[in-house]
Amino acid sequence: MRRRLVSALAVAAVLVSSAAPAAADDLSDMLDEATDAEYHGTGVVMCTWGGDSSAASYEVTRTDGMTMVEGPGGSAMAYGGVAATSSDGGWSGTEVSEWSDWLLSDRYTMGGATATTRLGRDATLVVVLDEGKPRLRMAIDDETGVPLLTEVLDADGGVYRMAVLVSFTPGPSDMPDDMDVEMTDTIAPMPATTTLPESVAGYRRADVYAAGRDSIHAFYSDGLFSFSVFESPRTGLPAAFERATVFEVSGKRYRRLVTPTSVWVHWDAPDRSYLLVGDLPPDHLMGVLQRLPAPGQRGFLVRLWRALFG
Amino acid sequence: MTHPGDLLSALLDGELTAAERRDVHTHLESCARCRDEYEAVRATRDAVRELPLLDLPPGLLPTPAPARRPVLARAWTWAAAGAAAAALAIGIGLATGSAPAPMDLDTFAEHHTARVLVQPGFQTVRADVGAP
Numbered sequence: 001m002r003r004r005l006v007s008a009l010a011v012a013a014v015l016v017s018s019a020a021p022a023a024a025d026d027l028s029d030m031l032d033e034a035t036d037a038e039y040h041g042t043g044v045v046m047c048t049w050g051g052d053s054s055a056a057s058y059e060v061t062r063t064d065g066m067t068m069v070e071g072p073g074g075s076a077m078a079y080g081g082v083a084a085t086s087s088d089g090g091w092s093g094t095e096v097s098e099w100s101d102w103l104l105s106d107r108y109t110m111g112g113a114t115a116t117t118r119l120g121r122d123a124t125l126v127v128v129l130d131e132g133k134p135r136l137r138m139a140i141d142d143e144t145g146v147p148l149l150t151e152v153l154d155a156d157g158g159v160y161r162m163a164v165l166v167s168f169t170p171g172p173s174d175m176p177d178d179m180d181v182e183m184t185d186t187i188a189p190m191p192a193t194t195t196l197p198e199s200v201a202g203y204r205r206a207d208v209y210a211a212g213r214d215s216i217h218a219f220y221s222d223g224l225f226s227f228s229v230f231e232s233p234r235t236g237l238p239a240a241f242e243r244a245t246v247f248e249v250s251g252k253r254y255r256r257l258v259t260p261t262s263v264w265v266h267w268d269a270p271d272r273s274y275l276l277v278g279d280l281p282p283d284h285l286m287g288v289l290q291r292l293p294a295p296g297q298r299g300f301l302v303r304l305w306r307a308l309f310g
Numbered sequence: 311m312t313h314p315g316d317l318l319s320a321l322l323d324g325e326l327t328a329a330e331r332r333d334v335h336t337h338l339e340s341c342a343r344c345r346d347e348y349e350a351v352r353a354t355r356d357a358v359r360e361l362p363l364l365d366l367p368p369g370l371l372p373t374p375a376p377a378r379r380p381v382l383a384r385a386w387t388w389a390a391a392g393a394a395a396a397a398l399a400i401g402i403g404l405a406t407g408s409a410p411a412p413m414d415l416d417t418f419a420e421h422h423t424a425r426v427l428v429q430p431g432f433q434t435v436r437a438d439v440g441a442p
Contacts, residue, residue: 067427078427085420094424102429187421211421212414219425226429228422236412242327266413275413277422297316 027128028104028223030145037144038063040173045163045260049282052245052258063172071260077179084181093181098189100206104223107131107202118148119168128224133157135281136224144170152225155283161261187217194218196229201287203227203280220278220288227278229292235273241266249286252295267295313341318348 039062046055058071066079074087084093111127111134118139128136134157139149148168152161190210196218198205203220211217215232237255244255244266257264263285265276272293280288314334320326321334338345 076423076427078424081428083420083424083427085423092420094420096424096428099425099428185417185420185424187424207425209421209425212417215413215418217418217421217425219422221429226426228418228425230413230418230421232413236325237327238412238415240415246329273413275415275418277418297320 027108027110030110030126030140031104031224032102033145034140034147037146037170038172039144039146040169041146041165042167043163043165045161047161047258047260047263049160049256049258049263050245050247052256054258054260056260061173061175063175066175068175082181082183084179091179091181092185093183094185094187095183096187098207099219102221102223103204105202105204107222108135108224119165121148121168123148141168141170146170152279152281154281160281161279163261187211190216194231195293196231197291200291201284203284203288225278225280225284227276227280227288230275230277231293232273232275234268234271237268238266238275240264249289250294252289254289254295265289268297269293270296313337313344318344321348322352 040060042057042059044055044057047053056072058069060070061068066077068075068077070076074085077084077086077091081096081099082093083096084091086092107130109129109132111129113124113126116123116125116139118141122142123139124142126136126138126140127134128138130136133155134153136153137149137151138147140146141148146165146168147163148165150161150163151159154160187209190208194208194216196205196208196216200220203222203226205218206221206226207219209217209219211230212232215230218229218231220227220229240257241255241264244257244264246253246255248254252267254265254267256266262277262279263282265274265285267274274293276285276288276292278285314321314337317326317330317334321331326334338348
């Protein structure tokens with residue numbers, strides 16, 4: 001009940017403040033509130049970037065602090081620090097031992113807000129500004145604070161990603177009670193020995209983890225979007241990227257794969273291979289890539305050296 | 311495309327995708343300078359690979375101390391032995407050196423998904439519903 005009351009107050013604050021951009025604190029409260037609501041929904045998410053486009057339907061359920069998302073590639077569930085995925089009926093779990101607090105970048109402010117209806121429910125259409133330009137349009141359910149429609153905008157104002165719920169039921173839902181999760185991995189923080197920057201293009205390096213024997217996983221977030229960078233010893237091109245779209249940033253070549261919810265980018269620097277995966281929009285991604293280690297080929301002598309000494 | 315530069319040695323090492331191989335070959339057909347560079351890189355690479363791995367010319371390795379050999383001759387013998395050892399090492403390195411295994415995308419996807427899922431605060435959709 002308390003959550004609902006706070007949610008209603010937050011939406012009321014949006015309505016009252018529609019004449020002028022609201023403070024970042026109000027926006028932070030509103031976005032944070034949406035993640036606490038209990039509900040079940042069915043939706044469609046689609047993403048378009050140039051000639052790459054991808055779409056999928058999904059179901060999302062949140063009850064008692066447990067979140068479950070089911071899509072065509074399988075299911076994912078989170079409860080506390082445990083995340084489990086299932087693609088063939090069995091569940092494998094990964095425990096995240098530590099993670100940083102969620103912080104919303106102060107480059108985001110709340111723009112206009114207008115009353116609307118969505119799925120037959122009272123809702124508020126909210127625009128989130130990114131340094132004064134529209135970045136996010138959301139239709140937020142007045143009762144629960146859950147976004148029923150989310151549109152992520154690229155720098156030119158076009159819709160880059162859209163997630164829309166086509167059915168929505170507020171309140172707790174039944175979760176599967178026969179989940180047998182086999183814990184297979186633990187994501188443990190490691191001292192920040194990576195050369196990956198602490199902040200990049202407005203994104204904060206929230207956590208650094210070990211990923212396998214000799215890879216590093218750096219997780220970045222600006223509170224609205226997030227991405228992971230995996231840094232590994234230089235390796236061959238992953239098979240999934242053989243037919244990926246090649247694109248250039250500042251004259252450097254990268255390969256990308258677009259899924260409904262994420263973009264995956266791979267590149268090789270002279271000594272390291274990198275994989276970035278996240279939900280950030282293209283113009284943010286370009287800025288990020290410009291500030292991460294750049295792609296490059298090893299020269300012949302370096303190849304000899306690596307062949308000899310690793 | 312611009313001059314491929316280090317892509318030439320990557321081409322020889324079989325590290326390019328089919329599209330990149332096609333681009334480089336197309337460029338080579340029209341660029342004499344890059345053809346020369348490609349041939350030079352290939353010749354160097356072939357020369358290194360063809361260095362003797364096992365059959366060292368007799369007399370290059372140091373033998374038990376012959377009495378009173380001239381200092382200069384002894385130095386040349388050691389230099390030749392060093393060069394042969396380096397060539398052997400390079401040959402072995404090229405013959406046996408293998409690239410590390412490609413990135414394990416499944417594991418990385420699980421790590422990213424797990425981290426995103428446990429993150430409090432806002433996300434458009436709280437999981438990647440379509441990893442490649």
